[in-house]
Amino acid sequence: MTLVVDAGGTHLRAEIHSKNGLQEKLNEKSSTVGLASWMETIIKDHSDIKTICISYAGQVKDGVIISAPNIKVDVHEIKEYFKDKYEISLFIENDLNCAVIAESTYLKEEDVCAIYIGTGLGLGVVSSGNLITGFSGVATEIGHIAYKEAPFVCGCGKSNCIELFASGSALDRWKKHKKIDPKLNLQDLKDTPEFSEIYKEFELALLYSVSTAITLFNPKVVVLGGGIIESNPQLESIIASKIEEFAMPVALRGVKIIKTKLNNAPIIGALMLKDLR
Template sequence: MKKLFIDIGGTHLRGEIVSEEGSFRDTISSHEMGLLTYIDTQMALHPQIDFIGISYAGQVNKGVIAASPNINIDQYDIVAEIKSRYGIRSCIDNDLNCAVRAEASYWKSDSIAALFVGTGIGAAVIDEGKLVRGSHNMAYEIGHIPYRESPLHCGCGRSNCIELYASGSGMEKWLKYYGSEKPPYLESLKTSNTDEHTVATQFEEAFLYAAGVLVTLANPEILVIGGGVIDQNPYLVTLLREKLKDYALAPALEVLRIEMSVLENAPLEGAKLLEDDNG
């Protein structure tokens, strides 16, 4: 039999078919095709699939997508719909919940937090070996904590989310606001004109603030940093190691290790753990 594992974010949908013969991966734009349509396509190509694990960049609870600021949703009750159409089991969880599972396995830690920055910014925490979920599986939804009022609007509808400052989509919105056509690459923005430089410096400050809040509240032994923006700007890990003391409670830093993710795709690897770990 075959397994289908999916990681869907605000930019890409990445899928992997795994079977005894090996694995096959593909990547498409998450704007091209909805999650359910992608699953229908894969089930037609691979009718032997008997489990689907999904890492989703949005708020999900008990198999249902509640909201996703950066993804067009073509089916909310996704697990029930997969069961109805194909009679197979599936499991979906927030992408950072999946990522922190994979990171905990890699780092062999039962006290770990993940902070990933890509299209959005998200966090998740494992404490004493257990994923911290909250009452509706929305614990540590750090991208939407109030930060600063802005003339822009987040995908969630508000104008003061930290995601408007410390994310790829946030940088794109600010650059458009300032009339810049530059891509959101921090290193080039920092050496550019005043407005573009402002976008980069306010990103760094918001990123440090988010990390400080996460470390102060969760008090993990390991903080893992990852995501597309981090991969493109690894200097951010050094910046965090140097500056986090100005943003986090000092006792929370005493045993803290800050690591950059070395997994190729932690959310996708975490989706593979959903088959045996629904909690």
């Protein structure tokens, strides 16, 4: 049996798979329990789990969790921990890296950028068929490029990250900062003249992010996903119609910008990790 975990900034979601497919789904809030101790409680009930695959909303390298702005980290050397204590093989990769592995496999394309706007703003890149990970495993962290000063600090420690303008958590923080009803969604903000500035800042930061990915990585396909895209599908056409003003023209030639067609690309990609190495 394989335990597949989507460790996100808001939820920990797990699926137990056997040779016959999905057997069981489990859910927990990321803020209430550490990832390792939550998985240990699952393993105790399912002693036949021999492999764990994790899509992780943070930075990881060679089975070690380096940092996680939004998740409680109880064990950093997580691969070694589960090997030594339970003899379980564990594979862990950044969530956007998992997503882009799944997207490029599904699309049968070798040059893909996956941009997910959920709690954070993430990017995963497959270029000429290879996943871009960088020297210490933190490449393509587009949400944390310097953009402009915000009145609050990012989970990474800086206060000028682009994610502080274009992400679900950014919208929550701006609403709190401006003392706006937290229930107002992105469309409400756009439609209310006194709050539309927050929407405009969101859209602009998103266009900068997507165009930066296109200009730097020259993908054939840009796949958009994540909770904010799911609940605001109109963002796909807004990006497509305005991206020319932002991306380098020659890098934009022939690029397709689409919404994900996969139900949970990070989970699908995580499950593929054990076959990749």
